[in-house]
Amino acid sequence: MHFKAKEENFLWKKLRNYLKINTPLHKMDEDLAHFSIDQARKLGASYAEARLESTTANSLVMKNGAIEASSFDHFGGIGIRFIVNKKLGFVSTNELSKNKIITILEKAIRITKATKTMGENISLSKERTEKARYEVKQKKKLADIGVEDKISLLQKAEKAIQSTKVKVPSRYVVLSDTDTKEYFTNSDGSRIFAHVPKMNFYYFLTINANNKTTQRYWVYGASGGWEQVEKWNIPKIFSEEVTSMNNILRKGIKTPQGIMPIVCGPQVSGIMAHESCGHPFEADRILGREAAQAGESYVQLAMKGKKMASSIVSIADDPTIANSYGYFLYDNEGVKAKRKLLIKDGKVNEFLQNRETAFQLKTKSNGSSRASDFEKEPIIRMSNTFMLPGDYKEEELFEGIKKGIYMKNFMEWNIDDKRLNQKYTGAEAYLIENGEISTPVISPILEVSSLKMYPAVDAMGNNLELHAGDCGKGEPMQGIPVTLGGPSIRLQGLRIK
C-alpha cells in the first residue's frame, strides 16, 4: 500500500497533478478505439488493445473544520498497448482525434521496433474473447449529490468530534468520488464496456491529551452510489476513533515486551494479507519484472503446493465482490475476473497472473491486470485481498490468554522489497489479561518475517471486514483502489516489542 502524502514536483508531474482533462461522457467514441487497433495493425502490430476512459471526479478538502477547496473535473483519453515484432509498447493521449492517434502510434511503434536486439520477446496467453457491458448500480446517484450535501456531512463529522470533548487539534479530511466509464477492445475481438462509480473518504486526525499527541489515519472506499457513504456513518467513525485514541493517550501504559499471544483486528490482518501475501504472489514480481523499484518476492514458483501457513489460513483475491473498492468484472486485458485463492488451507495455491506471465508460466490469466487510468500500461494488481474468516467470535479469541496483546489497528507499517520483513505498530491496542481486554497500551510493535508470521496463526475470527486502500506499483507509479481485509486473528509464539 502506498500513501501518497504529497504532490510530485517536476514540471510535467506538476502539470499532470494540477490539470485533468475534460472529456464529456457523451462523447466517448468507441469507434476511435477500433480505429486505434486497426492503425496499430497497419503499422505492423501483431496484437493491439485500446482503452478509452472518461471519468468525472469530485473532491472536497476540509482542514480543521474549514472547507479548503472543492474540485470538479472531467478527464479521459485513450491508452493503446501493442506488440510489434514480438516487442511490447504502449502509448496514450488525451486528445481524442484520429490524426493525433496516427501521429503518436507511429512514433511509439518506431521506438518499440528499435528495441529489436535488446527487447524481450513477449507473447500473451490465449484467452476467451469477451463481449460484455456492465455497470455498478447507484441507489443514490453521485451526480445528484451536491457539494452542499457533502459539506453538511463533513460538518456533522466535525460536530461529532466536538461532542466528545476530546482535544483534536488537527483534522484533515478528503471526501472524493469518481465516475468512470471505460471501453476496452483488442485485436482478438474482445469488447467490454464498464461503468463503475467509486467513492473515497480519507482522514488524518491528531489527538492531544496530557501534553502528548497520537495520530490516526484511515481510508474508506466503495463502488456504488452515495448510499455507500451513508453506510460508513462518518460522524460515528470520528466519535469512536477520537474517544478510543484519547483513552489510549490518557490511560495507555508502556507495552510489555516478550513472546506472548497477539490478537490482531481486521485492519491489521488485512494489511498483512495485502503486504505479505498479495504482493509477493504477483507473478510479475516473482519473475523479476518489478525488480528495479517495487521489488521482487520471497515466493518462488517452486513453492506452489507447499505449506507456508497454518492450515486455517486461506487468503483470497476477489474483484467480483459487489460494492467493493477494488471491484471489476473484466480486467484491463479483457479477461473475466474471478476469485483466486492465493493461500488455500495453509498452502501456496495460485499466483496473480496477467496474459504475459500466464504465457511464460504456461497457464491462463486469472484476470489480474489493471491500469490506474488510460495513461498507464496494465500490470498485475490486487483487487480485494483478504484472509478468509473462521468460526470464532472475536471475544472467543481472547479466551485462555493469560497475558497478551490486542492490536485493533495500526499507524506505522512497512515491509521490505521481497515482502518478508514487516513491521506493524499498533495505534489502538490493549493488554489481554486472563481472557479479557484490559489496560490500553502505547504503540506495541510486531516486527516479523512472513515465513514466521503465517505459521503462527492459530485461530481465525468470523468478523470479516474489508478496508479500502490505495496501492502503489509500477513505473510510472500507479495508485489503484483496492481493499484489504480479514477477520480478527490470533498469533502464537511471536515477540511483541
Add this chain to the structure above:
Amino acid sequence: MKHEEITQFLLEELKRKGADDVILQLGSGETTLIKFVNNKISTTKTWESTNLSIFATKNQKIVTSSLRTFDKETAKKSAENIIRSLARMQPNKNFKGIAQGPFKYTKEQDCYDPKVEALNEEMVDMVKQAIDTAKKKAKRSSGTLEKTSAESYLLTSNNVEAHERGTGLYFAIRTLIDKNSSGYGSCISRMKNKIKIQEATEHATHIAQLSKGPKIAMSGSFDVIFAPHAIAAIVDRFADNASIFSVESGLSCLKNQLGKKIANPLVTIYDDPTRANGYGSTPYDAEGTPTQKTSIVEKGVFKNYLHNASTARRYKVKSTGNAGLISPRAFSPVLKEGKYNKEELFRQVKKGIYITNVWYTRFQNHETGDFSTIPRDGAFYIENGKIKKPLKDIRISENILKILKNISALGKETTQIKSWEVDTPTTVPYTLIKNINITKPN
C-alpha cells in the same frame, strides 16, 4: 497559440462573471519511458496530454477544475459551471488571496535541452550501454530510462503571465549478483550531456558486488553512514514538514519550532528551485511568485516555514514562492555539504553500518517524528572504517528530530537524488549519523 487565446478568453469570462482570483495554467507535455528487466527491454511507453487547470475564488470560496476542449463555447460553459459551483461552496476564512503580480523572472539555467526533447530511438542505445556495463560484473539488471518535455503557460487575474519550458532525463538501475545481493543507482538531469548513466550503473554494480556472500542481521544502536539515496529519503520527508500546510494538518514535526535549535549546528537545509540543471527547478510557483532559495534549517536552527501568498499573509510573512495552490511545498531541498570525503567519513566509524538505499518510510506520529524505514539493496557492517559484512533484514526505527541532532559529519560532495522513494528531487551528501536505532524481525 490558439490554446493560449482560449486561456485568456476563459480568464476574461471568469472575471466578467464575478470571480475574484483566478489562476489558469495551460500545460502540455510528453514522456517516454523504457523499462528494462533482467537485461532485456520489457516495454516502451509514451504518454502525452494537454490540459488547462483552473483555480477560481469568490468571497473566499475556492473551486478547482480543468478544461481540455479548447474552443470558446466550451470555455464559456466551463466558466458558468465554475461560477455556479462557487455559489454553492462555503468560504475558507483562512484564504487570503493569490500572489499579486507583475513579477520579473530569472531565466532558468540548463533546464531545457532540445536534444532531450528530440530523443526517441536513441534511448534504446542509452539503455543498451547501461545493461552492457552492468553485465560485466552483475548477473542481471533492471530499471528505467525516462525522458520528459513539457511546456506551461500561467495566467492569473493578478497580473501574472509567464511561460516555462523544460526537459528532463531520469535513469534508475538495480543490478543483482544473486537473488539477495543487489545495488541501486539513479541519476537525473535536465540536459542530455549531464546525465551520468555510466556512473549510476557502476555505483549499483559496485554495491551489488560488495553485497555478495552470507549476510547477518543486527540490531542495536549504531553509527550509520547514509549514502545519498538513503539520506535523501529522510531529507525529502523533512522538507515536507516545513510546509505550513503540513504543520496545520498535523503532518509536521516543526510545529512551534520556529527559531529553535532542532539540529546539530553542522546541519543546513534549504529549498533551492533556482539552481542550474536542477530537476526540481522552476522559475515560478503555482501562482506565479518567482521561486527563491529559502533557508529551512541554518546551522541547526529552524528558520522558515514554506508559504504561498495566502498563508504568508495569514502569518504576516512574505511568500517563499512555494505555492502549491492549496498546500505550499518544497521544490528542490538541499542538505548542505560538509568537509569530508567519503573515505574520511568511513574512517570516523569504529563499529557501525553503511546503508546505501531505503524504502517504505512511514510515520507512527508525524508531530513527534517517530518513523521507520527499511534499507534495501546493499547494507553493510563497518569496523574501523572498513566494510566487514553485508547485512540483511534490518530496519531503521527512529525519530526524525533525533536524526537531525545526531548528524555528526557530512561529505563534501552532493548529489541530486530522485528515486522510487524520493519524490522531490533532493540534493544531499554522504552523511554520518550517530546512535541510530537498528531493529530486526524476530
